[in-house]
Amino acid sequence: MLNWDRTLLTTSSLCLLLFTTMLPVRAKPVQPKKPAPTATTIYQQAKKELPEDFYTLYRVIDRVARANELDNRPWRVVAVPKYDVNAYASDVNLVAIYDGILDQLAGDSSALACVVAHEMGHHTKRHIAVGEAKKTELIAKIQEEATKEVLGEREAANQESTAANVGGAVVNRVVGGTFGGLLGSVLGNQGAQRQVESQQRINEIVEKKKKELEQRLAEQERQQEFEADEIGYIASVKAGFEPEGCLRVMQVLAQTPGSEFDTTHPAVPKRIEAIKALIIKYPPQTLAKEGEARISKTKPLTYNISKDKTSLRINSVRGGSQADDIERRFGK
Ligand SMILES: [Zn+2]
Structure with a gap:
């Protein structure tokens, strides 16, 4: 130190x-x-x-x-x-x-x-006492806010993923064969990919806000x-x-x-x-x-x-x- x-x-x-x-x-x-x-x-x-x-x-x-x-x-x-x-x-x-x-x-x-x-x-x-208690409280708030912010998008992604999977199954049934299976899995993967991206976005928001918080706290310190x-x-x-x-x-x-x-x-x-x-x-x-x-x-x-x-x-x-x-x- x-x-x-x-x-x-x-x-x-x-x-x-x-x-x-x-x-x-x-x-x-x-x-x-x-x-x-x-x-x-x-x-x-x-x-x-x-x-x-x-x-x-x-x-x-x-x-x-x-x-x-x-x-x-x-x-x-x-x-x-x-x-x-x-x-x-x-x-x-x-x-x-x-x-x-x-x-x-x-x-x-x-x-x-x-x-x-x-x-x-x-x-x-x-x-x-004040510093540590406050820091814990603020980090919890950041995590809560970031989750809320992306929650809507995540749900949308979930719905899309479900829709894509259903779409894939329909294509499978209608088109059949190898081509139908491939298309379905591509559509399904697109939805899953969006879910991964949403999760990444939450992490990014949390990281960014945590960094800003640390800067603010350093200034306070x-x-x-x-x-x-x-x-x-x-x-x-x-x-x-x-x-x-x-x-x-x-x-x-x-x-x-x-x-x-x-x-x-x-x-x-x-x-x-x-x-x-x-x-x-x-x-x-x-x-x-x-x-x-x-x-x-x-x-x-x-x-x-x-x-x-x-x-x-x-x-x-x-x-x-x-x-x-x-x-x-x-x-x-
Ligand atoms: Zn000191």
Whole structure:
């Protein structure tokens, strides 16, 4: 894949499968003790317990979620052990980051925050759920319409074929012999041929309309990428990261082959221009101030290994333990 993106659930499942076997090596399952009461201790604990990549991703999501009021849901993050300069959003609130992009952005938490916030943006805008459901619905509609459109012709062809067969039989009876048989079969074959042609026409219509749909969806996806880029910029800057982080990500993406062209993603030069425009439209200082105000009113989020043991779960403001919650409400 060229750029970071949403991926179909099948692909993400594959990635998760890969990750299932890799996680124990990369991130020993963590069952943290009771959440530490202060930011300093919880972050120190995280640094001690988590591999560096996960520690960084936890800190990034903690800030982005709190600064942007996205801390009302749990987030999950995986580091995919494959050297792709890519990341994607899939499943429910899952952000997957490939080793390649972690490596290329080493030492640059602002750039990483932009990537993570971009993927979180795909989730908050429901790009995945809406996109896939809509695509399935539209393809079904195309097939239905194409069948309806050709149905009349098909029926006509059927009738003609029947008529031709009857004609052939009549010729056979009247003319008899080899000549009559041959004529009948020619007339019959003409009708059958028309049926084949009708079927071909349905296929052609479906193919043509599917291609048009794919073009429309690709255009929609490119718009969604611009939207996610906008969220990536706003949310990471609100979280206190450098606005240039997003531009540095684009510089890395610009080095990947074909990045100058529109694909499922807009061409990288267009994305760079759009981000530069965002920096003017939404001044970084204003965003940072807004985000800081929210962060200062909230507590650090806690974390756990997800139930399926394949990802790190950054908990919502409600924390990660139902037992703790019930005790808080009704006592021990
Ligand atoms: Zn994207």
